[in-house]
Amino acid sequence: MSLLVVCDHDRGSLSEASLEALTFARPLAAAVGLELAAVVIGEGAEAAALDLGAHGAEIVHVASHPVLTDFGPEAWGETVVQLVHSIGVTAVVACGTDRGNEVVAQVAARLDQPFVANCLSVDPIGDGSGNWTMTRVQWGGSLLEDTTLTAGVRLVTVAHHAVEAEVADEPAAGILSAFSPNLDGSLARTVVTDRVVLTKGITLSTAPVVVGGGRGVGSAEAFAPLEELAAELGGVVGCSRAVTNNGWRPHSDQVGQTGTRIAPEIYIASGISGAIQHWVGAMAAKNILAINTDQEANMVTRAGHAVIGDLHQVIPAITEEVRRRRG
Amino acid sequence: MRILVCVKRVPAPGARINVTVDGQAVDAAHLGFTTSPHEECAVEEAVRLTEIHGGQVTVMTLGPTEAEEQLRYAASVGAHHFVLIPIDEVDWDPQRTAAALSEAIAEVEITDGAFDLILFGNESADAGGFQVGVRVANRLDRPVVNGIKGIEVGGDASTDLSTGVVSARREIDGGFEVYELPMPAVLGVKEGLNLPRYPTMKGRLASKKAVIATDQRTADVGGQERVRLHRPVEQISETVILGTGADAAPAVVDLLEELGVLS
Ligand SMILES: Cc1cc2nc3c(=O)[nH]c(=O)nc-3n(C[C@H](O)[C@H](O)[C@H](O)COP(=O)(O)OP(=O)(O)OC[C@H]3O[C@@H](n4cnc5c(N)ncnc54)[C@H](O)[C@@H]3O)c2cc1C
Numbered sequence: 001m002s003l004l005v006v007c008d009h010d011r012g013s014l015s016e017a018s019l020e021a022l023t024f025a026r027p028l029a030a031a032v033g034l035e036l037a038a039v040v041i042g043e044g045a046e047a048a049a050l051d052l053g054a055h056g057a058e059i060v061h062v063a064s065h066p067v068l069t070d071f072g073p074e075a076w077g078e079t080v081v082q083l084v085h086s087i088g089v090t091a092v093v094a095c096g097t098d099r100g101n102e103v104v105a106q107v108a109a110r111l112d113q114p115f116v117a118n119c120l121s122v123d124p125i126g127d128g129s130g131n132w133t134m135t136r137v138q139w140g141g142s143l144l145e146d147t148t149l150t151a152g153v154r155l156v157t158v159a160h161h162a163v164e165a166e167v168a169d170e171p172a173a174g175i176l177s178a179f180s181p182n183l184d185g186s187l188a189r190t191v192v193t194d195r196v197v198l199t200k201g202i203t204l205s206t207a208p209v210v211v212g213g214g215r216g217v218g219s220a221e222a223f224a225p226l227e228e229l230a231a232e233l234g235g236v237v238g239c240s241r242a243v244t245n246n247g248w249r250p251h252s253d254q255v256g257q258t259g260t261r262i263a264p265e266i267y268i269a270s271g272i273s274g275a276i277q278h279w280v281g282a283m284a285a286k287n288i289l290a291i292n293t294d295q296e297a298n299m300v301t302r303a304g305h306a307v308i309g310d311l312h313q314v315i316p317a318i319t320e321e322v323r324r325r326r327g
Numbered sequence: 328m329r330i331l332v333c334v335k336r337v338p339a340p341g342a343r344i345n346v347t348v349d350g351q352a353v354d355a356a357h358l359g360f361t362t363s364p365h366e367e368c369a370v371e372e373a374v375r376l377t378e379i380h381g382g383q384v385t386v387m388t389l390g391p392t393e394a395e396e397q398l399r400y401a402a403s404v405g406a407h408h409f410v411l412i413p414i415d416e417v418d419w420d421p422q423r424t425a426a427a428l429s430e431a432i433a434e435v436e437i438t439d440g441a442f443d444l445i446l447f448g449n450e451s452a453d454a455g456g457f458q459v460g461v462r463v464a465n466r467l468d469r470p471v472v473n474g475i476k477g478i479e480v481g482g483d484a485s486t487d488l489s490t491g492v493v494s495a496r497r498e499i500d501g502g503f504e505v506y507e508l509p510m511p512a513v514l515g516v517k518e519g520l521n522l523p524r525y526p527t528m529k530g531r532l533a534s535k536k537a538v539i540a541t542d543q544r545t546a547d548v549g550g551q552e553r554v555r556l557h558r559p560v561e562q563i564s565e566t567v568i569l570g571t572g573a574d575a576a577p578a579v580v581d582l583l584e585e586l587g588v589l590s
């Protein structure tokens with residue numbers, strides 16, 4: 001019997017998230033006595049399969065079919081379901097990315113089995129029941145939930161970035177095995193038909209510096225000094241939901257549970273109160289500097305550093321000081 | 328065009344989320360309630376699509392009877408019909424929720440005709456199970472894609488939309504993917520899809536008069552069972568106050584230098 005890890009790749013290049021899932025699944029498979037298997041799906045899958053032995057996969061199923069061209073959640077889900085039946089799988093693990101959660105949800109719906117998304121840890125209960133207990137994230141990470149899972153086929157995803165991808169102490173065989181699912185042509189109805197690449201410079205999720213503004217900024221125009229400081233520091237502007245709701249900035253600038261997760265060297269959060277839904281998007285920043293008129297604001301009490309005052313005075317003063325020192 | 332949107336009532340916590348003593352729920356004693364941002368955008372999109380193509384928007388929720396508040400809010404921003412599936416528990420697991428929603432949807436469709444489009448949030452704000460929409464689509468045998476941030480339906484009010492195609496965009500690293508789904512279809516959407524409108528005075532009046540249909544459902548519990556909720560351990564650090572007002576600028580720039588972001 002196998003524990004199957006669904007590995008995502010983008011046209012042949014394996015995602016780091018897949019290796020996180022394998023790293024997470026390795027001790028779990030050992031604990032429950034299952035063989036660790038992996039599956040890669042679609043065009044380019046073979047290229048993506050090569051690294052997986054080093055990460056612990058005994059066998060790598062390479063699924064191909066005319067419908068499996070680019071990513072398609074239904075076709076991918078159906079492929080995993082057929083593999084589950086054909087090789088005998090009692091557990092499926094993937095990484096909790098958008099794609100990972102979607103594919104496993106498809107598997108769950110098709111098998112009518114429970115699916116526990118975004119786990120931080122999974123522990124088999126040692127009572128012979130075969131049931132598992134796990135801790136998973138809710139509210140985008142602001143809250144944790146302990147749950148039990150009772151299922152014929154256990155379906156879980158591991159929260160993205162919860163573990164760091166590591167190669168196995170001893171590489172596994174990683175034997176490639178071709179798999180041809182029997183797919184109905186109608187599943188092509190949810191396969192990607194087109195892809196548009198937008199070339200951007202630094203993005204919010206990768207910027208080394210983020211200058212954030214909240215309701216305290218007051219208007220779309222008043223973001224200009226924040227833009228200036230961000231440009232001066234090689235960073236980008238971020239914002240709170242109060243700002244996007246007012247139409248002052250596009251949603252792509254929003255930091256938080258329903259926005260972007262940032263992880264800069266420093267996050268300068270000005271005029272932001274620090275609601276939990278904003279905080280979960282910002283807490284991976286290595287340093288946080290809050291600028292707020294209210295010393296009691298959550299952003300201030302949670303930040304490593306703070307300036308108490310009006311952002312409309314503080315931000316331009318910082319920009320000016322940076323320029324002065326640079327000469 | 329007939330569109331259904333599924334929304335969930337969730338507490339609106341502020342600075343932190345507190346849990347009830349028994350660990351079974353968010354302590355909402357001093358909190359307001361809201362609809363997740365993803366689902367607010369779903370309602371807005373549905374209303375916009377019917378403004379363009381004609382038709383009606385139905386909003387459905389499974390939750391406590393108080394979830395009527397979220398349905399009335401949807402009425403205030405332009406939705407037309409409302410279904411509440413009342414439950415006694417704090418929440419239902421995803422399998423159970425999906426089973427009840429699917430049956431309720433099927434029943435509406437028997438009397439009023441199929442929905443061209445059913446919209447879900449990408450994930451619920453509280454439970455974040457990432458699955459109810461996919462399960463419902465599967466039960467109703469319809470195509471579904473999650474993570475959608477752009478929707479386009481071809482044709483106008485006179486087109487037979489039941490044979491039409493909905494084009495949906497999904498963000499990926501450095502761009503977006505396009506899907507073309509035959510209708511009837513299901514989509515899971517994300518905030519950023521649109522900028523939801525605020526209720527107008529007229530909308531608020533309409534919401535008071537909105538008729539809420541109650542649909543009592545039972546469904547079997549699924550295999551995922553809550554043991555308890557708890558808060559993650561937070562690293563509490565003292566905040567270093569660098570100063571007050573513009574005078575703090577030199578101390579801030581010292582910090583930036585120290586962190587090496589000034590190079
Ligand atoms: C399910 C859900 C998901 C959500 N997702 C997100 C999300 O992804 N991202 C997000 O940001 N929010 C999110 N929210 C909303 C969140 O709860 C808050 O409403 C929002 O973050 C508040 O934004 P804010 O801090 O800018 O505004 P406010 O809370 O109004 O705070 C404004 C702050 O500015 C300060 N201030 C005012 N004037 C000045 C000045 N001149 N100089 C300096 N400081 C000043 C004030 O003291 C105050 O602290 C979500 C909510 C829900 C329910």
Ligand SMILES: Nc1ncnc2c1ncn2[C@@H]1O[C@H](COP(=O)(O)O)[C@@H](O)[C@H]1O
Nearest residue numbers: 333334389447448450451456457458459
């Ligand atoms: N109790 C509910 N009532 C109505 N819709 C729901 C409910 N729970 C979940 N949904 C819908 O399903 C989506 C995904 O939920 P989840 O699987 O919990 O992440 C949500 O964004 C809602 O659109």
